[in-house]
Amino acid sequence: MQLFKLRTRLSKFDDFVAFAREFKLSEHDLVITNEFLYEPFMKALDLPCHFIMQEKYGMGEPSDKMMNTILNEVKGIEYDRVIAVGGGTVIDISKLFVLKGMEDVTDAFERKIPVVKEKQLVILPTTCGTGSEVTNISIAEITSKHTKMGLADDAIVADDAVLVPELLRGLPFKFYACSSIDALVHAAESYVSPKSNPYTRLYCRAAIETILDVFKGIAKEGPDYRFKRLEDMLMASNYAGIAFGNTGVGAVHALSYPLGGNYHVPHGESNYQFFTEVFKLYNAKKPSGDIAGLNELLCVRLGINENPYPVLDELLGQLIPKNNLRTYGMMSEEIQGFTTNVLQTQQRLLANNYVPLTEDEIRDIYRILY
Template identity: 65%
Template structure:
C-alpha cells in the first residue's frame, strides 16, 4: 500500500533572476504569468522566452473558456517547458498546457481523451495558499456545468516547484489572509482524511503550527508583521500542498465550489466561509477519531479547552478578516437545496475524503446555518 509520494523537485531562490539563470530560460520555454508580476520581476531580464499574460484571456479564477483561449495561444509557439509564475489560477491553467493533443479542456476534466504529458512543467507560486506547485490537481469553473470541477491525474504533477518569497511582498493583506487560510484548510482537511498517514500528518501539523504562529503575531503586532515571515508562510503553504496532494481534501472544498462557481467567490474566501461549520459537524458525529488529534493540537496552539476550539478558531480568523453570511454574495435561500444537490452530484471525488460521511440533510444544514 502506497503511503506517500512527492513527485516534484522543490527548489528555493532569493529572486526570479537567480531562478532564470539556474534554469536557463530560453526561446524553448513558455512563461505563463501576469503582467503585474512580469513588469517588476521579469521585464528587465530581457529573457528570450515566450510570455503569455493570463489576464489577457479573462479575469478571475480559471474557467474552461479562459483555459481554452490560453491553450490556443500556447499552441502557436514551439516549446518544451511551461513555466507558470502566479497564483492558483495560473498554476491550474498551466497544468493543462502540458497535455498532448488537447483542444478543449472540458474533455480532460471529463476524461474523454487519453491524458498524455509531453511538456515539462515548472511551477512558481506567488501566493501562500494554493499548494498547487506540488499537487496533481487542476480546478476550473466549467461554465456549461454551472460549478467547479477538479482533475487529479499523475500527468499534472509539476516537475519542479520553485519557492521565491519575494513574490509575496506585493500580495495585498486581504489576499494574503484568504490565501493562507486556504493553506490552513488544506492542512487540516488532509489531517482528518481517511487517506492520511503518519507521513502526511507530519506536513499537515507543521503547516498548521506555522500558520497559526504567524496569525497570532499579526494580531498582536499588526498587518505588516507578515513581511517578516514570508518564507515561513510560503513553506507552510508548500507543506500543506504536499499533505493534501497525498490525501485529498473534503467537504469544506466540496461545499465551497457551488458558491465559487455561481458567484465567482475567490477560492480561499469561499473555503473560509465553510471551514469551521464543517468541522463542527464532523466533531458532533465522531469526536474520537483523528479529529481528536486536531482538536488537541489546536487547543494547545490557541490555549483554549478542546470543546471550544472551533469557536476560538473562528475568533482568531475573524480578527484577521470577517466571515460573511452566504446571502451577502447574492445566494438565494432556494439555492440551499440546489447547492446541496450540486455537491452530491459533482463533488464525490472530494466527499470521498471526508472525515465522516455527511448525509444530504447534514450538508443542507451546513448551508442553512451559514446562509
C-alpha cells in the first residue's frame, strides 16, 4: 500500500525577481495571473512571456465558462510551460491548461476525454490556504449542475511549486483569514482520513501547530501580526497541501460545495461554515480513533484540557465571523436539495470521511447551520 508521494519540486525565493531569473522566464511561457499581482511584481521586469489576466474573464472562483473563455483566448499561442501566479482560482484554471487536446474543460471534469499532460506546470501561490500547488486536484463550478466538481489526476500535478512570501503581502485580511482557515481544514480532514498514516500526520501536525500559533498571535495583536509570519503561514498551507494531496479531504468540503456553487461563497469561507460541526459529529460517532489524536493536538495548542471545538470556534471567530447559511441566501426548502446533491455528486469526497455519514446526519448539519 502506497503511503506517501510528492511529485512536485519545491523551491523558495525571497522575491519574484529571483524566481524569474532562476526559472529563465521566456516567450515560451504562458503566465496566468491577476492585474493586481502583475503591476507590482512583474510589469517592471518586462518579461517576454504571454500574460493572461484572469479577472478579465470573470470574477470570483473558477467555473467551466471562465475556463473555456480563456481556453479560446490562448488558442494559437505557442507555449511549453504554464506559470500560475495567483490564488486558488488562477491555480485551478492553470492546471487544465497543461492538458492535451482540451476543447471544453467540462469534458475533463466529467472524465469524457483522456486526461493527458502535455506542458510543464509551475505554480506560485499568492494565498495561504489551498495548498493546490502540491495537489493533483482542480475544482470548478460546473454551471449546468449548480455545484462544484473536482478533477483529481496526477496529470495536473505541478512540476514545480515555488513559495515567494512577498506575494502574500497584498492579500486583504478577509481573504487571508478564509484561506488560512481552509488550510487548517485541509490538515484536520487529512489527519482523520482513512488514508492517513504516520507520514501524512507529520505534515498535518506541523500545519496545525503553525496555523493555530499565528491565529493566536492575530487574536492578541491584531490583523497586522500576519505580516510578521507570512513565510510561516505559506509553509503551513504547503504542509497541509502535501498531507491532503496524499489522503484527500472529506465531508467538510463535500457539504460546502453546494453552498459555494449556488451562492458563490468563496471556498475557504464556505468550508469554515461546516468545519467544526462536521468534526463534532465525527467525535460523537467515534471518539476513540484518529480524532482522539487530533483532539489532543488541538487541546495542547489551544491551552485547554478537553473538547477543543467550542474554543476553536471562538478563536476562528476572532478572525472572521461564522455566518448562518441563510446569510448567503440559502432557503430552508433547499436543505434536502443540498443533501441530495452531496450524496449524488460528492462521493469522491465522502469516501474519505473519518466515519460514514448518513443522509439524515448530513441533512441535520445543514439544519443546524441554517
